[in-house]
Amino acid sequence: MADLLTRWRAALADQSPVAIATIIEGPGLGSKILVTPDDHIGTAGNPDLDKAIVEAARGLLEGGRTNTIHLGPRGQRRMEDVSVFIQSFAPPPKMFVFGAIDFAGATARIGKHLGYRVTVCDARPVFATKERFPTADEVVVGWPDEFLKTAEVDQRSVICVLTHDPKFDVPVLKEALNTEAGYIGAMGSRRTHDNRTARLKEEGVSDEELARISSPIGLDIGSRTPEETAVAIAAEIIALHTGHTGGRLADRSGPIHERTESRESGVARG
Numbered sequence: 001m002a003d004l005l006t007r008w009r010a011a012l013a014d015q016s017p018v019a020i021a022t023i024i025e026g027p028g029l030g031s032k033i034l035v036t037p038d039d040h041i042g043t044a045g046n047p048d049l050d051k052a053i054v055e056a057a058r059g060l061l062e063g064g065r066t067n068t069i070h071l072g073p074r075g076q077r078r079m080e081d082v083s084v085f086i087q088s089f090a091p092p093p094k095m096f097v098f099g100a101i102d103f104a105g106a107t108a109r110i111g112k113h114l115g116y117r118v119t120v121c122d123a124r125p126v127f128a129t130k131e132r133f134p135t136a137d138e139v140v141v142g143w144p145d146e147f148l149k150t151a152e153v154d155q156r157s158v159i160c161v162l163t164h165d166p167k168f169d170v171p172v173l174k175e176a177l178n179t180e181a182g183y184i185g186a187m188g189s190r191r192t193h194d195n196r197t198a199r200l201k202e203e204g205v206s207d208e209e210l211a212r213i214s215s216p217i218g219l220d221i222g223s224r225t226p227e228e229t230a231v232a233i234a235a236e237i238i239a240l241h242t243g244h245t246g247g248r249l250a251d252r253s254g255p256i257h258e259r260t261e262s263r264e265s266g267v268a269r270g
Contacts, residue, residue, distance in 0.1 A: 004034045004042050008089075017064075017090035018158075019057040026082035027073050035061065035086075035093065048074040049082065057086045062156070062241065063115025064092035068249045092117045093156035097136075098144040098172050099163035100127035103187065106230035107160055114234060116158070121147050123168070145171035158237055160217065161186040167257040168197045177209045183237050185217035187229075192216075219246045 006144035011018035019035045023044055033042035033050065035057035042051050052075025066087045095111040097104045100122035111118045112135045112166030121140040128141045140147055144163065153159070159176045163169045164187055173196070176184045188196060193215045200210060216220055218232030219239065239246040 014128045017061050019088045021057050021084050021086045024083050024085045060086050064088050064090045085234045096159045098161045103162050103226045106226035110230040112233045145175040148175045152183050155180045155182045158183040159256045172228045185214040187217045
């Protein structure tokens with residue numbers, strides 16, 4: 001317990017993401033597990049239960065969320081023998097949405113639902129208003145690339161470029177590639193993507209850097225409306241975080257919630 005508390009205090013001092021899971025009902029009452037994006041200490045009494053708690057804690061920690069979960073005595077889902085209170089100590093990850101269009105409004109809403117702190121940015125003051133984006137935490141009027149130069153972007157951040165205009169999206173994508181953002185996506189047709197890629201190469205962007213950009217943005221689910229497109233974008237972000245391909249669960253075999261290296265590290269690269 002002393003080691004756990006020491007690690008917890010150190011994480012708080014460093015402002016590093018950390019979660020504390022405490023069994024508040026059931027076998028192992030009072031047991032604690034400290035969970036970080038790539039490590040954990042403590043035990044709830046058996047490795048299967050530990051594994052389930054750590055996985056759930058990491059999921060909550062990615063969004064900076066606190067919740068009580070219910071599991072079986074060996075970590076089984078849809079059971080309520082064990083109640084675990086998981087408290088996250090981390091600022092929410094950031095979502096930057098560039099382009100004040102209808103698709104941006106839907107993306108901002110689903111970003112908030114996923115636990116992101118959402119910023120919408122556009123250089124046009126008539127479109128970039130709080131009234132149009134009430135769910136966004138921040139609405140910025142400014143050139144996207146200039147704003148991004150001063151924004152605090154880390155590996156948990158996602159950048160969605162929805163401007164669909166070369167004079168906006170080429171500069172902001174070039175600037176985005178200078179950040180540690182875990183996900184960078186850009187909206188546009190195949191033709192728009194090809195033209196944008198050619199322009200970025202003219203700006204000196206390498207093929208390796210271009211590979212970080214998910215374009216056209218989102219998973220291929222046949223989306224057309226802003227809301228459907230926002231679901232496709234959110235699904236791609238989640239899939240990259242968890243290291244999954246985004247296919248149908250019905251077509252897969254094996255455990256649904258099998259952990260992967262991407263989930264363990266908490267880093268997604270788009």
